[in-house]
Amino acid sequence: MITTNYLIIGSGVAGLTFAIKIADRFPDKKITIATKANADESNTKYAQGGIAIVTDKDEDSYQKHIQDTLICGDGLCDEEVVKMVVTEGPKRLKELISWGAQFDKNSEGNLDLGKEGGHSENRVVHHKDQTGSEIERAILMQVYQKENITVLDHHFAIDLITENNRCLGASILNQKTNEITNYQSEITILATGGIGHLYGHTTNPIIATGDGIAMASRAHATITEMEFIQFHPTALYDTSTGSKFLISEAVRGFGAYLRTKNGHRFMKDYDSREELASRDIVSQSIDLELKKSGDDCVYLDCTHLDLAAFIKHFPMIYKHCKNIGIDISKDWIPVVPAQHYLCGGITVDKNGKTSIENLFACGECSRTGLHGANRLASNSLLEALVYSDKIYSYLANTTISSSTSKTIISDWKSETKPEIDSNYLATLKAKLQLLMRQNAGIVRYDSDLLKAKKQLLLWQDEMKKIAETHQISAAYYELLNMIAVATLIVEQSIVRKENRGGFIKFNSSK
């Protein structure tokens, strides 16, 4: 067993920014970050559009950003939380800049502000179309400079250790040695990100398998609003499954049009904000158009835009399209909606505390009340920054009652059992992804959800039985977690009766 003061699971924006602050405040305390892939691999790294922050108080105001967030959340946001997050944005941006993150400026030397769906003003602070990668670079560099932080990459957290509703740490599998070690910590922070790979078709990287939510669920933490899955309207269309390249919403903010194969600008038929309606509305409109036409995709038309300015703002998107034979000055980009973000998650209060003592959750795995039924574009990085600061401030000013030093945590027993057939896991994962796409997508039906729940419960039993006779692995746990999180999504979709934001369900069958 290894002891640490703070155990952080996940190395995206949520985990790393908390680590930097707590390490500075308590130089004598030990901070351990466990992360299951390379340290920089995260949803954070792929964020394109930017961070929604009110910086230009002449044109914009906190009130407008608050209002846009509330409209997008379709009546289910916690207004107090929305106010808190929006008004703290500028302080968190200053901090990011002080850590070395760079953001684009206009010719007057002010921050260049992009626009995305649901925003009434230009307020998205960005670094070209690679905002997340710039942030991850800067904060990881800060983390590596702190002597009291240990980063354990390729370390997969498999379960929380709890006793009487108190978290004592976590069991972690070192993927390089296959050893499982219990980490005893005074405070544990889940910062494990999203769930995209439950759907297969997703903008998320391969690490997004909902592990933190599944672990918290096994420990009986409160988990809510899992039915609110956000589908991004414009993932690049291709026929493969797996991660999809994102065409940022900021491209529509820059003036691109959505068209059917025949050239019809269909968003005019659905919403007065046209291509810049909120994400739920654009995705649902595309879904309807595709069902009507039987086509596989719709198109994003950038051909009328200033090419030089486009390349300056979106160099990665331009290059990616070019590499696959799409010349955006002449060709339309084929796009489809794909899973992008989870609005619900592990329920936390305004200090990031979960329902389990000494366990906090931050970032995409948490449910704070900011997003309600649909997240406003570029509010996610902002939420993670504000909440990691809230958790830090709370812990910096509170004496934690900790019984961990007295509690004996028994070591993990290693047993020699046969390995699980990797083909079996891959096949079951593909079946799960298909089940989620077919039954828990943009439009859901109660009858499908009930059938899906039955199947998920069967797979849960099957997975439990396998663990009795085989050696567990990270791949096994990822699939177990994906099935557990899928079950939460399906169950909570069944329970929600009214359609809100990104959630549409019919009581009939298809």
Ligand code: FAD
């Ligand atoms: P992540 O950044 O996903 O980090 C999670 C970490 O947890 C990873 O390091 C992962 O390896 C680790 N982990 C997971 N499970 C385990 C485990 N079992 N054991 C150990 N480690 C584990 N939001 C915006 O606000 N603006 C944008 O422009 C924007 N663009 C986006 C573009 C794309 C393509 C994507 C995918 C998302 C985008 N988002 C955007 C959403 C935003 O990037 C994420 O919601 C946010 O970065 C999540 O940060 P996080 O720290 O909570 O999680």
Ligand code: SIN
């Ligand atoms: C994008 O750039 O379109 C993604 C923005 C977000 O998810 O907030």
